[in-house]
Amino acid sequence: MAYLLTVLEPRGQRSERTPEQGREAYQRMLDFGAGLHKRGLLVASEALRSESEGFRLSMRDGERRVVDGPFTEAREMIGGFFLIDVGSREEALAIAAECPAAQWATIEVRETGTCYE
Amino acid sequence: MPGTNDIRRRIEAVWRIEAPRLIGSLARSLRDFGLAEEVAQDALVAALETWPLKGVPERPGAWLLTTARRRAIDILRHATLTTRKHELLEHVMSDALQAGGDPTHADDEFGDDLLRLIFIACHPVLSTDARVALTLRVLGGLTTPEIARAFLVPEATIAQRIVRAKKTLADKQVPFELPPTAELGPRLASALEVVYLIFNEGYAATSGEDWMRPLLCAQALRLGRTIMSLAAAEPEVHGLIALMELQASRFAARVDGTGRPILLAVQDRSRWDAGCIRRGLAALARAEELGGADGPYVLQAALAACHARAEQYEATDWARIVALYTRLASVAPSPVVELNRAVAVAMRDGPQAGLDALATLADEPKMVGYHLLPGVRGDLLERLGRLDEARAEFEQAAALAGNAREREFLLERAAGLRRGD
Numbered sequence: 001m002a003y004l005l006t007v008l009e010p011r012g013q014r015s016e017r018t019p020e021q022g023r024e025a026y027q028r029m030l031d032f033g034a035g036l037h038k039r040g041l042l043v044a045s046e047a048l049r050s051e052s053e054g055f056r057l058s059m060r061d062g063e064r065r066v067v068d069g070p071f072t073e074a075r076e077m078i079g080g081f082f083l084i085d086v087g088s089r090e091e092a093l094a095i096a097a098e099c100p101a102a103q104w105a106t107i108e109v110r111e112t113g114t115c116y117e
Numbered sequence: 118m119p120g121t122n123d124i125r126r127r128i129e130a131v132w133r134i135e136a137p138r139l140i141g142s143l144a145r146s147l148r149d150f151g152l153a154e155e156v157a158q159d160a161l162v163a164a165l166e167t168w169p170l171k172g173v174p175e176r177p178g179a180w181l182l183t184t185a186r187r188r189a190i191d192i193l194r195h196a197t198l199t200t201r202k203h204e205l206l207e208h209v210m211s212d213a214l215q216a217g218g219d220p221t222h223a224d225d226e227f228g229d230d231l232l233r234l235i236f237i238a239c240h241p242v243l244s245t246d247a248r249v250a251l252t253l254r255v256l257g258g259l260t261t262p263e264i265a266r267a268f269l270v271p272e273a274t275i276a277q278r279i280v281r282a283k284k285t286l287a288d289k290q291v292p293f294e295l296p297p298t299a300e301l302g303p304r305l306a307s308a309l310e311v312v313y314l315i316f317n318e319g320y321a322a323t324s325g326e327d328w329m330r331p332l333l334c335a336q337a338l339r340l341g342r343t344i345m346s347l348a349a350a351e352p353e354v355h356g357l358i359a360l361m362e363l364q365a366s367r368f369a370a371r372v373d374g375t376g377r378p379i380l381l382a383v384q385d386r387s388r389w390d391a392g393c394i395r396r397g398l399a400a401l402a403r404a405e406e407l408g409g410a411d412g413p414y415v416l417q418a419a420l421a422a423c424h425a426r427a428e429q430y431e432a433t434d435w436a437r438i439v440a441l442y443t444r445l446a447s448v449a450p451s452p453v454v455e456l457n458r459a460v461a462v463a464m465r466d467g468p469q470a471g472l473d474a475l476a477t478l479a480d481e482p483k484m485v486g487y488h489l490l491p492g493v494r495g496d497l498l499e500r501l502g503r504l505d506e507a508r509a510e511f512e513q514a515a516a517l518a519g520n521a522r523e524r525e526f527l528l529e530r531a532a533g534l535r536r537g538d
Contacts, residue, residue, distance in 0.1 A: 001335065002392065037346065038346055039138070040338070040339035040341070040342035041339060043396070085335065086134075087331070087332045087335040088332070090126050093130065094127075094131050094134045094135075094177075112392065
């Protein structure tokens with residue numbers, strides 16, 4: 001069963017770190033991902049650049065609407081993700097608890113599947 | 118307060134995640150696989166006793182490792198202090214001090230520890246049954262009762278298998294190390310065989326309980342990916358992963374709501390898992406790029422890919438399937454491959470051609486007692502309108518089937534012919 005672990009960071013948290021602290025946090029996440037890979041648990045993972053560089057798009061009645069970040073209405077932003085393959089919800093929980101970012105952000109865990117059942 | 122069952126489930130999950138890392142790290146510092154496995158189990162027992170009362174510790178992996186190390190130190194202290202035991206004791210204590218009880222500190226070694234564990238649990242000195250049981254226990258973190266339920270054998274049988282396997286490894290002084298390059302080929306083959314047996318037990322479920330099936334398949338895929346990290350240039354590893362992903366893609370579609378099998382021909386293909394198919398096809402392409410198109414796992418994956426690529430059953434490329442089975446029969450001859458080749462011939466050229474292709478198999482000693490042979494014969498005879506003969510074949514197949522649901526399915530097909538529908 002595949003689960004998506006999304007890292008929900010408080011907005012602005014990254015800018016509060018010194019460059020060294022930022023690199024250290026990033027390295028810890030890389031090590032965490034490398035460990036998952038060696039254990040055969042990792043399907044994919046990526047870190048994401050700040051949402052201020054991102055944008056949101058919607059199409060309504062043929063009209064394209066683009067909103068540039070930052071998305072100030074939200075308190076959190078998606079900082080990165082790990083797609084893992086584990087046997088159960090409890091195992092996904094155990095992996096999420098190991099994630100270093102659980103210490104400074106929130107890990108949202110969702111099982112993959114169709115969106116209609 | 119969370120219920121006891123909740124805590125138990127959490128402990129079991131932690132154990133499945135932590136067991137390989139724990140046993141690997143202990144086996145390296147103790148230089149004794151059997152002792153490592155024993156003290157790791159002791160730590161699990163301690164967790165089952167303590168955590169429901171005191172709660173799950175913040176870093177459960179570190180707790181388990183510290184507990185297991187303490188236990189190892191106790192055992193080594195109480196044993197006669199021969200020089201070797203003394204050395205081990207110093208080693209494990211200095212390890213405990215350096216790592217500060219945090220297994221993640223040793224992450225560089227950890228990948229190799231896992232591979233060492235796979236290679237020792239899948240060692241060719243062990244019987245196939247023992248390899249499967251030991252692999253599920255030390256790499257899958259399954260308990261003896263869970264393994265026993267998966268294979269529908271008494272717990273004592275599995276416990277015996279594991280004790281004997283550990284004894285064999287100790288008697289033969291099998292070291293906890295990666296195989297030397299010269300032995301890597303056969304050792305890898307032995308490990309891949311175990312992985313595929315575990316997957317098949319989950320997928321085909323000749324016995325055992327339903328809830329175990331996805332668990333075994335997930336375990337097998339995980340092990341396959343770990344082996345891939347060592348042998349990324351070996352096409353058969355990618356072939357096996359492709360085969361497992363492609364077969365796993367049909368999980369949801371292959372049984373109905375009550376757990377009865379649904380034939381490939383009538384499965385709802387929109388329920389096949391697109392993610393599994395994508396990963397499977399990518400792994401197959403990788404295997405072929407590496408020049409492995411004629412490996413047995415790669416060929417089987419290529420066969421599964423023929424089905425995955427067909428949007429409807431009618432669009433299946435049977436000519437390619439016959440050609441792939443012919444290749445497979447030449448590199449890995451087996452009556453089961455011949456049986457499947459005959460089915461493909463029937464699809465390409467009609468049921469009579471299929472029956473002709475089956476004719477030589479009836480005398481094959483390995484096919485005696487194999488329910489799929491009469492099952493396939495019944496199917497072809499039914500399509501030729503020879504209903505009485507078809508019914509007799511289905512009844513014979515039902516009598517030979519090991520799985521209750523398959524037996525029920527075959528009896529229904531026989532009964533359907535009796536009613537004349």
